[in-house]
Amino acid sequence: MSAIEMSLEHALALYRTMARIRAFENAAEEASKGGVAAFGASLAQAKVRGPLHLSTGQEAVAAGVCAQLRTDDLLTSTHRGHGHTIAKGASIERMMCELFGRATGYNGGKGGSMHIADFSIGMLGANGVVAAGIPIAVGAAHALRLRGGDALVACFFGDGAINRGPFLEGLNWAGIHRLPVLFVCEDNRWSATTETGAMTAGEGALARAQAIGVPGVAVNGNDVFAVDAAAAALSAQIRADGAPRFLHAVTYRIKGHVSVDAAAYRSHDEVARALEQDPLELAAIRIAALGGERAALAAIDAQAQAEIAAAVAAADAAPWPAQSAAYTDIQDTGAERWRD
C-alpha cells in the first residue's frame, strides 16, 4: 500500500498503536525512577525495578511492521521490546503488571520488562541478550514451514546486533533453507552508551544482509507510513515465496540506554534534531493531509492515557507472586530437586 493510497482509517490505527506505546513507555519510565541500584538509587520507592529499556521515539517501527502481521505470525523481540509486544496485540495491563513484578503479569513476575512473552498471540518473548532472538526466529520459521501455510516470523533486533555472530549465522541459515522470516533491524543508532556507527565496519545492516543474499530495503523508521508500506511489500513477498527478507528501519533512541541513564554522552543538538522527527508528530502531519482532524488524534491520545493509567493502577494494586512460585516452571525431570 503506498502512502497515497493509505486510508484515513488505517492511518489512525497506526497512530493509535504508536500513541499506546508512547503512553506505556512514559508511564513505565515514571514508575522506574530510582529503580536501578547501580546508578546510586535506593530501590525502595520504585515500582519498576532493574534495567528498563524504553523504545520512546521508535514507535513507528513496531507499529508499522506489526500492522502487517497476523495472529498466526510469530514474533521475537529484544530487551527494548515493549513496542513490538503492544503492536502485536498484547494486553497492556498484563504487560504493566509484569513490569511491576506482580503475579498477574504475563510471566507471573518471573521475567519483568526484558522477558515479556505472550504465546497466545505468537509473541515468543523479548530477550535480554543482544541478537539472541535471531536464531530463535529461524527455528520458529522451520516449525511454521513444517506446519504448512504462509505464516511468517518477524524478528526484531537492534543495530548493535549486527555485530554479533548470530546475525551472520541466522541470516545465512534463513537464506539457505529459504525460511519465512522478516528480519527487522530497528536501528536506533546507539549500542548502550556507544554510537553504533563507530563500532560498525562497512556499509552497515542492509549491505550485510544483501551480501549474505537476503534482499531488503531501508526506510525512515520514524515514518510509520513508510515502515508500514515496506513491511507490507516484504511480508507479501515472504508469504508468496517463503524466503527471508530484510527491513532496515533507521530511527533514534530518544531516551538513555536504560530509563535512569541521562545519556549525557551525546550532544543536545543531536537529541534536539531527533525530537523534530518525532514519529507521532510526523504521523499527525500526514493524517492532517489525509483529512484527519486534530481532535481525532487528541481523542486517541486521551484514550491511550486513560488505558495506561488504568493499567498502572491495576498493576499497583495487584498481588506479588507467592514465593513458592520461585521453584516452579523450571523443569519436569527432577522438579522437586531444586533444594539439593
Add this chain to the structure above:
Amino acid sequence: MARLSYVQAACNALHAVMQQDARVVTLGEDVGRGGVFGQYRGLQQAFGAERVIDTPISEATIMGAAVGMALAGLRPVVELRVVDFALCAMDEVVNQAAKARYMFGGQGRVPLVARMPIGLWRGSAAQHSQSLEAWYAHVPGLVVVAPATPQDNHGLLGAAIASGDPVIYMEHKELWGLEDEVDPTRIERLGVAALRRPGSDLTLVTWSRTLHDALAAAETAQDEGLSIEVIDLRTIWPWDREAVFASVQKTGRLLVAHEAVQAGGFGAEIAAATAEALGVPVRRLGAPRIPVGYAPPLEDAARVTPQAIVAAARELVGAPARGA
C-alpha cells in the same frame, strides 16, 4: 534382543521416535550423511531433509534455532558434534534453552535433546577431549544424561526426547563401537541410577566410559578381597540420591570416579551431599586440572585408570597399598 553397538542403538532409538512422533526433528552438521560418527545413518533417507536438517557450521544458531523450534511446538534433537564445540552455543543453552520456560512464566517449554559427546578420544588433544558435564549440571533448567552402555544409549535417548525438558545428552566418543545386547522395548526413566555390580566394602559411583574402568577395577579389587559396589549414575542431573545413599548406607564408604577434571567436577557434588547426609568417609577421583595433551604420555596423564581407581578404593578402606 539384538546385538548393537552404542552408536547404532542410539540411531535405532531416534529412528523409532521420529517414526512415532512427527514433532521430532533432527538438526546439525552432516546429519544428512549420517553424522560424523554415524549416529544419524539412514534418517534423512527415511524422514526427508525437512525433518533431518543439514546445517552450516553455526553452533549458536543450531542450538538457538532448536530453541525456536521447541517454543513453536517441535521436539528437536540437536547435533553439536562434541561438547568442546557446543561451547560456541553456550548462550543458547544457558540463557535461552534453560531459562525460557521459567522467564516466560511457564508459557513456553523447550523440549529438546542436545547431543554433545564428551571424553577422551585417542590423540584428539585439548579441544576434542573434554568432559564438561558438571558445567551443565550447574544450570537450573537443564537435565544432564551420560549413557555408558548400548542399552542405555537406546533407552535414555528415547526417555530424553520424551521428557519435555532441555536435555544435555552426553555420549562418549570412545564408546561408539561398544557392542552389547539391546532390548528395544525396554523403557528407561531419567534420574535413575543402575547398580552394575554388588559389593559390600565401598560404593563406587561413576558414569559414562569410566563405568567400564570401574568394573575392571572392581574385578581386580575382588582378587585382593575388597568388595566394591559399582553404581552407574546414568543421569548426572537429577542424580539418583536415593540409590547412592541406599548403597552407601550399606557399605559405609563412597568413592566417585569420573573422567572430568576432579576440581569442581560433579563427583565433588556427590561426595559433599553424601558426606553431609550420612557422615561417611568420601573420596573423589578425577583427572588432574590439566588440558588434555596430544602425545600418548601427555594424554595418559589425564586418564583415570582402573589401577588408580583400585588405589583410591584401597586408601578409602584403609587397606595397605599392595606391596607396602
